[in-house]
Amino acid sequence: MTLFQFGQTRPEFAVPVLNERAVRASAGILFVVALITFMHAFLLGNFQPTRVFVVAFVIELAVRLFVNPQLAPVYMLGQWVVRHQQPEWVGAPQKRFAWGIGLALGLSMFWLLVVQQVIGPVNMLVCGLCLVFMFFESAFGICIGCKVYNLFNKEQAQLCPGGVCETNPAPRERLPAGTRAVQALVLLGFAVAVLGGARWVSHNAMPTPAMWHHTPASNSAPAADPAQATDPAEVERCKVPEFAKAIGHEAMWKLHNGCPP
Template sequence: MNRPFFAFGQTLPDIAIPVLNERAVRAAAGLLFLGGIVAFMNAWLIGNFGPTRVFVLAFLMDFSIRLFVNPRYAPSLVLGQWMVRRQQPEWTGAPQKRFAWAIGFVLAGVMAFLVILKGLVGPLNLLVCALCLTLMFFETAFGICIGCWVYNRFNVEQAKLCPGGTCAYEPSEHERQGWGQLAAVVVAVAAVGGLAPLVAPDHMPAAPTVEAASPAIQSKPQDAAEAERCKVPEFAKAMGHEEKWKLHNHCE
């Protein structure tokens, strides 16, 4: 079958709308989530924003190919399709996925502007990155496309062929969770919370400190520009984020 190079979704003879393989889409979301969480942890824990910039660039390129060329050639979807190649496809409507991916593309563009072009560090980056990770996590872990849900709220023509049949499916009474199941979750959380202090002490032993032996070892005074650059902003102090802000901006 001859497939056009520029297209969005696959046309099947027995389905009226273009479709995508939901299994490949979820696998691609999982791959991107893995890369995103690694980059996020590098930035958050050790102040290394290099992986974040690389990931944002890759994310923006991937979603640009999805939207403006063809999802078949987006690297994450190519790898995702290969990983689920032995699974029967689950077809889902392409129009709502296009809308959801447009949201991802906008978020990627914002991150590229903030992190790559401007080199900014602050709560806005954190919020945008956390939103991207949340969308990908729900997609890959639960098969829930939040962008598709938004599509249905703003589009007169409702989405068709939703993953898991969520467009029309209503759970029966015996499929719904009861109070007993909820109680089991509460008991489990309480048990973990009660045992946590036993397995995770409140503090770790302090690392040994080495006192300076001579004035030469003492830290040299910062110049005025560096001192001004490392002045912790009020929003970071208000968030209790002072030490993390210093770490992220490579300030002592």
């Protein structure tokens, strides 16, 4: 294996190629970790996992682009996961362009969140965009960055997943007559079942964390002075951190820590 190389050169293909199965597996791994860190920031106001992920994401894509994808840690992990599967070779040039977009987004997040420690809607927008790119890649095999590649390159992408960019693509799957009508009925039944389940759940709500720690006073008992009834240790425990206040997650922090609103 050559140290500095992007894609594999194979005699049956006119352009360097990558194994699409490994690409999708590594995108799925990145997506899961990114989603977990994103939800930590969005729901709990804890941006530390996101900052660590951004550093790892930038290193991963930098190694893929400037050294060799097969030496990038997450890509290697994806290769190992799909090692027993038949490779699906796709063109490397459009993947390089797409990963370049990802690296640009990662560097912007690195500057804003890691270096400047800026917290705001721009971070959420960039994170959300990265999540969409990785989800479409891993779940559907659709490389959004590869679509953009064709807009800026005279030589169009070759060897796309599923043959979608070929001059004579393979024939699409033809469903038996009446299948779409049956599928539509199934989707309708599924939607009705979910809505019915949602109504049942709303009428049988589980107790919130605040209810677990704070039992309502009896209707017959006189109302106590909150200042006297509250334990000082509990007051200290439920003191909202500054980072939660800064991002407007004060109520959410209290909910997740079982504190009264």
